């Protein structure tokens with residue numbers, strides 16, 4: 001088949017001409033023409049490869065777009081469905097840390113009464129992520145969708161606010177644990193400070209702005225010796241980095257309230273315990289060790305004084321969280337500007353009856369019907385405080401908060417859950 005060049009340069013009836021110069025020209029043109037052909041073929045192949053590659057990437061992104069991947073159409077549908085409100089004047093709540101202990105309980109409680117709930121959790125491995133996955137499964141079974149993501153992911157949070165005009169944010173995602181701050185200080189700054197600011201920025205930019213309820217901590221009272229602890233007591237002597245980041249959170253939220261009109265409620269939780277709890281906490285790890293026949297270490301204060309905590313049962317805490325949402329006023333800002341002064345509140349959510357750690361161990365022994373192997377040592381200088389004791393008058397007055405579960409009753413429920421979840425032989429070697 002003649003090339004385009006041949007078509008153009010040679011006579012239309014080449015077979016009739018036999019002269020030499022023509023033959024030479026012909027050879028030259030043939031040679032030239034075949035190079036051009038190759039060049040054109042090469043161009044064609046390059047174009048073909050390029051279009052194949054771009055088609056492939058289109059298919060890939062298309063798959064992402066249409067599949068359940070984060071940001072896809074299916075993902076958005078899950079977020080919207082989960083946020084749907086099923087009661088009159090109900091809330092649509094973004095719950096951060098929804099696969100966590102308090103987060104999972106609060107999410108279930110809100111969903112149960114007809115509020116829309118979208119969870120957010122990064123499923124980090126501070127403690128066994130399998131427990132977080134199990135909580136997620138539980139929430140999924142109640143039609144609560146948990147987005148897997150970090151509170152530091154500004155784009156993702158902004159996207160969530162584009163999809164759902166959340167009326168409230170229940171911010172419970174945090175790096176918890178008092179003593180772990182010695183090992184991994186930066187994780188506290190990352191989650192409790194940077195993550196908090198990222199979330200507040202998203203809330204400030206949202207239109208309408210949500211009201212925010214978030215978890216502070218009893219640890220902000222630090223070395224305060226005046227008991228019981230009241231919200232107006234000094235909180236400028238933190239004993240751990242954990243406490244310092246929670247205290248910083250209180251100051252940071254105050255700033256966002258003051259400048260941008262965000263409605264903020266900070267809740268100082270006092271050693272929350274119960275079913276689906278945190279395995280890093282003493283009552284939980286003690287239970288595991290007692291059942292496994294391993295020793296437990298009980299810290300003691302100066303002069304062998306027992307440490308004491310105002311242990312607070314999860315159901316009481318959930319009631320306090322929900323009451324805080326119910327009484328939260330609307331934020332007043334929009335477009336990054338405050339229109340009027342907004343609500344700013346801080347409440348203790350405790351039990352008002354501290355129990356010593358050895359007494360807590362005694363209750364566990366009775367419920368488990370196993371004697372603990374106790375090893376008492378002087379409290380290492382790791383951020384612990386000798387006691388906590390909440391004055392809850394303010395929460396009682398303004399939230400109607402009334403804790404009803406004592407440690408004896410609450411630990412009984414915890415042990416029942418623990419045994420049903422892990423069984424008696426959890427972690428025991430078979431030998």
Ligand SMILES: O=C(O)[C@H]1O[C@H](OP(=O)(O)OP(=O)(O)OC[C@H]2O[C@@H](n3ccc(=O)[nH]c3=O)[C@H](O)[C@@H]2O)[C@H](O)[C@@H](O)[C@H]1O
Nearest residue numbers: 176177178217218219269270271281282297298299307384
């Ligand atoms: O109220 C809070 O703001 C905090 O409550 C919780 O901290 P804590 O009150 O320290 O609870 P937890 O670790 O269960 O130790 C309980 C007691 O057991 C003692 N303890 C602990 C471990 C051990 O091996 N031995 C021991 O005696 C220990 O010395 C202490 O006296 C949350 O974890 C924290 O995230 C935060 O929310």
